[in-house]
Amino acid sequence: MANIYEVAELAGVSLATVSRVINPGAKVSDKTREKVLAAMRELGYQPNSIAQSLATRSSNSVGVLVSELHGPFFGAMLSAIEQTLKSAGKFVLVAAGHNKEEQEREAIRFLVSRNCDALIVHCERLPDKFLVEHDHNTTPLVVMNRKVRGLNDHCFSLNNELGGYLATKSLLKHKHKRIAYISGPLDWVDAKQRLAGHKRALAEAGVKYDERLLHEGDYHETGGQDALTALFSKEIPFTAVVCANDEMAAGAMAAAHERGLELPRELSIVGFDDAPISRYVYPRLTTIHYPIADMGTMAARWVLKHVYEQEQDVQQVFEPKLVERDSVSVPGR
Numbered sequence: 001m002a003n004i005y006e007v008a009e010l011a012g013v014s015l016a017t018v019s020r021v022i023n024p025g026a027k028v029s030d031k032t033r034e035k036v037l038a039a040m041r042e043l044g045y046q047p048n049s050i051a052q053s054l055a056t057r058s059s060n061s062v063g064v065l066v067s068e069l070h071g072p073f074f075g076a077m078l079s080a081i082e083q084t085l086k087s088a089g090k091f092v093l094v095a096a097g098h099n100k101e102e103q104e105r106e107a108i109r110f111l112v113s114r115n116c117d118a119l120i121v122h123c124e125r126l127p128d129k130f131l132v133e134h135d136h137n138t139t140p141l142v143v144m145n146r147k148v149r150g151l152n153d154h155c156f157s158l159n160n161e162l163g164g165y166l167a168t169k170s171l172l173k174h175k176h177k178r179i180a181y182i183s184g185p186l187d188w189v190d191a192k193q194r195l196a197g198h199k200r201a202l203a204e205a206g207v208k209y210d211e212r213l214l215h216e217g218d219y220h221e222t223g224g225q226d227a228l229t230a231l232f233s234k235e236i237p238f239t240a241v242v243c244a245n246d247e248m249a250a251g252a253m254a255a256a257h258e259r260g261l262e263l264p265r266e267l268s269i270v271g272f273d274d275a276p277i278s279r280y281v282y283p284r285l286t287t288i289h290y291p292i293a294d295m296g297t298m299a300a301r302w303v304l305k306h307v308y309e310q311e312q313d314v315q316q317v318f319e320p321k322l323v324e325r326d327s328v329s330v331p332g333r
Helices: 004-011 015-022 030-043 049-056 072-086 101-113 128-137 160-173 189-204 221-233 246-258 292-306
Strands: 061-066 091-096 118-121 141-144 155-158 179-183 214-216 240-243 268-270 287-289 321-323
Touching: 004 015, 004 030, 015 030, 061 072, 061 101, 072 091, 072 292, 091 101, 101 118, 118 292, 128 141, 141 292, 155 292, 160 179, 160 189, 160 240, 160 268, 160 287, 160 321, 179 189, 179 221, 214 221, 221 240, 221 246, 240 246, 246 268
Parallel strands: 061 091, 061 118, 118 141, 141 155, 179 214, 179 240, 240 268
Antiparallel strands: 287 321
């Protein structure tokens, strides 16, 4: 069976040139490309990832670190990254950090040990200093849903504060004034930013923020269910609740249904993410659209542009949008 060295010799070009021909998107002249392809046809050569790696000292693989592997949010992100990189002849290795700093560090070490050419990371616990030093000293990386000083041009972020503001604003528009809030873990940057947006909307409307109507959740359905039950146990009246993601909103809806509440007449609920579940719960969930799939695509394009030197258009900052469905109404209507 012919190998890449024989192709390079027959075509009279370097191994790197052969690799550029067999790597989608790589720059090479038409004349050189045809010379290499003719040699491949004559030898019956079929390219493979190992041969490409030998020629370019590249593994043609990109490591992705995520907080969790379950749920629609990370599924959409991973799918977009994989599809974009696959179309360029690259492969994806995935590891989970489970929101623990040591496990995130271990995941980074694992991906680097597999000779990944770049990393795309969505993590909460790793300090900014670690990420900056890693990028400068080891493997280039892209940071999702976070702004890291010293890596500004590597970061892909959503305006989470504006998302929290828009969610609460949608309830204020419908005459709600007693609004509960189920946050994500408040040591996470995005959870703090969304809560800050909630507070800004209340202050702008002249509605006093009531700390008693805040419950810290965990971004899971059960967390939303437990949070709404805990809020009701305080026996402080509220007519609406903002949930910091759609999974918790679905859990809160389940808790409300279990109490026999009619939604949205007796309780309005707003989510965040615009995950697929938001279109199938009852009533359909008003939420904030988080373009995580688009962000994943752009992160992959950044890697193709800056690591593999392919021409790519890249957008790094994204804005949330309110998606109005059926889970919000005027109180009592």
